[in-house]
Amino acid sequence: MNSTHALEVRGLTRTYGEGAGAVSALAGVDLAFAPGTFTAVMGPSGSGKSTFLNCAAGLERPTGGRVHVDGQDITDWDEDARTRLRRDRIGFVFQGFHLMPYLTAEQNVGLPLRLAGRRHDLTRVRKLLDRVGLGDRGGHLPDALSGGQQQRVAIARALIADPAVVLADEPTGALDSTTARDVLALLRDSVDTLGQTVVMVTHDPVAASYADSVVFLVDGRVAGRMDRPTADAVAGQMAHLDELVGALS
Amino acid sequence: MTSLAPSLAMASLRHRATAFTATFLSVFLGAVLIGAFATLAQTATGQSVSDADAETLTIMGLVVGGWGSLIVLFSVASTLAITVRQRAEEIGLLRVVGATPRQARRLVVAESTVVTGAGAALGALVAWPAGFLLLALLRNGGMVADDVSYGGGLAALVGTALLVVLTSVVAAAVTARRTTNGPATLAISDARGGSGRMPWWRVAIGLVLVAYGIGMAVVTITVTAHQDDPYAAMSTSGSSSILVGVGLAVLAPTLLRRTSSLVAPAVGRSGVVGWLAAYNTSRRSQLLGGVLAPVIVLTAGAVGVLMLVGIDHRTIGAGHPEGDTINLLNNVVTGMVALFAAVMVVNAFAAVVAGRRAELQRLRQLGATSSQVERSVLAEAAIVAAIGVVLGLVASLATVVPFAIARDEGLVPDGQLWLPPLLVATTVALTLLSARSAVRRLGPLTGAVR
Numbered sequence: 001m002n003s004t005h006a007l008e009v010r011g012l013t014r015t016y017g018e019g020a021g022a023v024s025a026l027a028g029v030d031l032a033f034a035p036g037t038f039t040a041v042m043g044p045s046g047s048g049k050s051t052f053l054n055c056a057a058g059l060e061r062p063t064g065g066r067v068h069v070d071g072q073d074i075t076d077w078d079e080d081a082r083t084r085l086r087r088d089r090i091g092f093v094f095q096g097f098h099l100m101p102y103l104t105a106e107q108n109v110g111l112p113l114r115l116a117g118r119r120h121d122l123t124r125v126r127k128l129l130d131r132v133g134l135g136d137r138g139g140h141l142p143d144a145l146s147g148g149q150q151q152r153v154a155i156a157r158a159l160i161a162d163p164a165v166v167l168a169d170e171p172t173g174a175l176d177s178t179t180a181r182d183v184l185a186l187l188r189d190s191v192d193t194l195g196q197t198v199v200m201v202t203h204d205p206v207a208a209s210y211a212d213s214v215v216f217l218v219d220g221r222v223a224g225r226m227d228r229p230t231a232d233a234v235a236g237q238m239a240h241l242d243e244l245v246g247a248l249s
Numbered sequence: 250m251t252s253l254a255p256s257l258a259m260a261s262l263r264h265r266a267t268a269f270t271a272t273f274l275s276v277f278l279g280a281v282l283i284g285a286f287a288t289l290a291q292t293a294t295g296q297s298v299s300d301a302d303a304e305t306l307t308i309m310g311l312v313v314g315g316w317g318s319l320i321v322l323f324s325v326a327s328t329l330a331i332t333v334r335q336r337a338e339e340i341g342l343l344r345v346v347g348a349t350p351r352q353a354r355r356l357v358v359a360e361s362t363v364v365t366g367a368g369a370a371l372g373a374l375v376a377w378p379a380g381f382l383l384l385a386l387l388r389n390g391g392m393v394a395d396d397v398s399y400g401g402g403l404a405a406l407v408g409t410a411l412l413v414v415l416t417s418v419v420a421a422a423v424t425a426r427r428t429t430n431g432p433a434t435l436a437i438s439d440a441r442g443g444s445g446r447m448p449w450w451r452v453a454i455g456l457v458l459v460a461y462g463i464g465m466a467v468v469t470i471t472v473t474a475h476q477d478d479p480y481a482a483m484s485t486s487g488s489s490s491i492l493v494g495v496g497l498a499v500l501a502p503t504l505l506r507r508t509s510s511l512v513a514p515a516v517g518r519s520g521v522v523g524w525l526a527a528y529n530t531s532r533r534s535q536l537l538g539g540v541l542a543p544v545i546v547l548t549a550g551a552v553g554v555l556m557l558v559g560i561d562h563r564t565i566g567a568g569h570p571e572g573d574t575i576n577l578l579n580n581v582v583t584g585m586v587a588l589f590a591a592v593m594v595v596n597a598f599a600a601v602v603a604g605r606r607a608e609l610q611r612l613r614q615l616g617a618t619s620s621q622v623e624r625s626v627l628a629e630a631a632i633v634a635a636i637g638v639v640l641g642l643v644a645s646l647a648t649v650v651p652f653a654i655a656r657d658e659g660l661v662p663d664g665q666l667w668l669p670p671l672l673v674a675t676t677v678a679l680t681l682l683s684a685r686s687a688v689r690r691l692g693p694l695t696g697a698v699r
Binding site: 057059079080083084086087088090092094098100101102103107111112114115116117141157 | 520521524525528529532533608611612613614615616617618619621
């Protein structure tokens with residue numbers, strides 16, 4: 001196993017249910033993400049995108065295969081160990097922002113540090129909020145922020161622990177296109193200037209065009225890959241995913 | 250993930266069931282309590298009942314029952330308010346697909362009517378034998394003649410059921426109005442159950458109740474303490490702790506916001522668990538105010554009335570012919586009210602925590618251990634319990650101090666000083682246990698994204 005990858009999955013399978021009614025969400029996925037790369041994972045609904053993300057984050061235990069984060073095999077870790085992994089080594093950005101409603105922007109950003117029992121580093125929190133353009137909104141509750149601002153707070157929160165990998169699940173799904181571009185530019189910037197590793201699940205070709213490469217998932221399998229994607233090329237590929245599947249089998 | 254959808258729907262249903270069960274239970278118990286006393290009032294209208302007995306029964310049924318009703322109705326209303334407010338998201342969805350605010354409100358009110366109607370009907374049924382037992386207690390205690398026959402019937406029971414349903418539906422409608430007004434949107438503010446200002450009429454009701462209770466306490470010290478009838482002082486001071494307690498309970502969200510933002514910095518230093526709890530209680534005081542309210546009433550009622558009974562027993566009661574029965578009745582009423590308030594504490598926590606599943610899950614995703622999540626809810630319960638018992642004890646003074654003065658024991662009663670700490674410990678333990686069981690009932694919060 002190559003320990004230089006930020007995130008690596010081998011032979012990942014995940015089956016829901018048993019017997020005849022069993023549904024296979026992931027049917028053997030091999031993927032590796034090098035540090036400092038921005039990868040989009042695309043695929044139609046039901047292709048296994050979210051299951052992949054859940055397994056990579058240790059939220060769900062895979063049925064088969066291995067998951068390595070930052071060179072460590074986390075597959076057999078117990079719930080507590082995987083929880084510690086999440087707050088120390090993984091940053092999350094969700095479609096629905098998922099800020100704690102009763103904490104201010106500053107407090108939300110610092111939350112992973114506090115949960116880990118680490119020193120609350122207000123300077124670092126402020127620096128990250130500045131970075132996402134919300135330096136003057138630190139004292140606001142999520143309720144008083146727009147959707148785009150909330151997502152930028154969530155990105156600052158994802159970066160606070162200096163994680164091995166940032167997992168983003170449809171981060172622009174709930175945003176308008178202008179706001180979405182700001183959020184994507186922030187993710188791009190965290191890769192370019194901070195050397196972060198970002199894995200983003202999306203089905204928006206424009207969002208995918210911000211990534212270094214795109215991985216296509218179909219029916220729980222990797223069906224193809226595209227480097228230096230453009231929105232047009234990705235959209236074209238998405239429209240002809242059946243050909244990729246044909247080539248696969 | 251399509252395969253996750255069914256489990257999500259089941260989870261949502263299960264939690265809706267918890268909220269509905271909480272409403273149903275409080276309505277049911279309320280109807281039993283009010284109904285049982287209402288049958289006494291109806292018994293008083295019987296042909297063969299002597300005037301003296303009729304008066305005793307009517308006073309008992311209407312006055313004692315009335316105080317119980319006040320607590321019960323308030324509790325039902327606050328449970329219902331919690332469950333309706335937690336449906337904000339669903340109501341937003343309804344609005345988006347084209348329901349008018351009026352339609353959405355009607356749906357909420359219709360559902361509440363069904364749940365409370367069923368609870369009230371069943372409660373009224375149980376109130377019939379409960380009223381019978383209550384009358385038997387009064388006969389055995391010699392408060393009414395042995396030949397008074399039980400006259401509880403449709404009038405008392407149907408009246409009770411209607412009263413309870415009507416109050417509940419009004420409570421649901423008021424809450425639903427606040428939830429359904431405004432533009433239709435899916436992006437429901439997470440701050441629901443936030444710390445917004447209370448409507449003026451609610452503040453007014455709370456202040457009037459507190460002022461009335463304090464007024465009765467003052468009347469006890471200045472007037473009834475000097476009257477010949479030794480029980481005059483009891484009749485004026487007996488209910489003042491409950492009055493002040495219910496008044497404070499009405500103001501609970503504001504009191505919680507104020508007091509918890511005072512304790513927040515101190516609790517916050519104790520680590521992330523206390524820190525989260527402190528901010529949640531102060532910034533979402535509306536939600537946890539529903540839990541604080543019954544804690545205040547439970548403490549105020551139990552401490553106030555039991556101390557009152559103790560003072561009476563030490564001074565006159567033991568030798569006085571009326572003493573034993575009056576105190577027996579005091580104990581029965583306090584017991585029922587305390588039991589009811591205790592059920593409300595459990596209920597309110599179940600409803601509040603069930604509605605926070607998504608938010609607690611979010612904490613897990615961000616890397617909180619399940620023990621951190623559980624401890625933070627327990628810390629919230631501890632903050633609420635501490636504030637509740639302190640306010641409850643303050644309210645109980647409205648009964649204890651004037652009655653102790655009236656019976657010449659001075660500011661501080663001569664005995665039973667072990668009682669308040671014991672009741673406080675019981676209340677705190679109950680609050681913590683109900684919070685723990687509410688969190689445990691959520692099951693493992695390991696769930697994945699979506």
